[in-house]
Amino acid sequence: MKTGYLFPRRFKSIGFIAFVSGLTLWIMVQRDLLDPLFSNFSNPHFIKVITLTLSFIGFLFGYYTSMFSREKIEDEYIQSLRLNSFQFGVLLQVLFLVATFLFIAIIPGAEPGNAEAFILIFITALVIQWLSTVLHFNIRLILSKQTSNEE
Numbered sequence: 001m002k003t004g005y006l007f008p009r010r011f012k013s014i015g016f017i018a019f020v021s022g023l024t025l026w027i028m029v030q031r032d033l034l035d036p037l038f039s040n041f042s043n044p045h046f047i048k049v050i051t052l053t054l055s056f057i058g059f060l061f062g063y064y065t066s067m068f069s070r071e072k073i074e075d076e077y078i079q080s081l082r083l084n085s086f087q088f089g090v091l092l093q094v095l096f097l098v099a100t101f102l103f104i105a106i107i108p109g110a111e112p113g114n115a116e117a118f119i120l121i122f123i124t125a126l127v128i129q130w131l132s133t134v135l136h137f138n139i140r141l142i143l144s145k146q147t148s149n150e151e
Helices: 011-030 044-067 076-106 115-150
Strands: none
Touching: 011 044, 044 115, 076 115
16 A cells, blocks of 8 residues: 655654654753753853754654654554544644634733734644644554454
């Protein structure tokens, strides 16, 4: 069966490592947990921006390689599960955006006053979609393997 544009199976574990480490590093930098380390450099802001960029690229690389790597058995069920997981992620993303904008519109004083808040909302929406797609796919895959092993 033709599987389209999928990475070889060995990229799945590499992708998970890059996915988790990129996301962890990005969160740590956003929370200013690494500022003491950055202060040792002559231009700490530049180092922080480079670290954020590289960690987000690592996160994206990990997401795509873990999500779009072949499984041991690549069949119609796996393709259906990929599509189902992607649809689940998009549904959560839309629900998040609708709830956020309703909150901004309904609650007085809740509107963000700058563009950075909207950028954060959209980045959060992207991350919600990506995380939920990967988690949904892998949890459903593990559960289906467990039920097939029990039979």
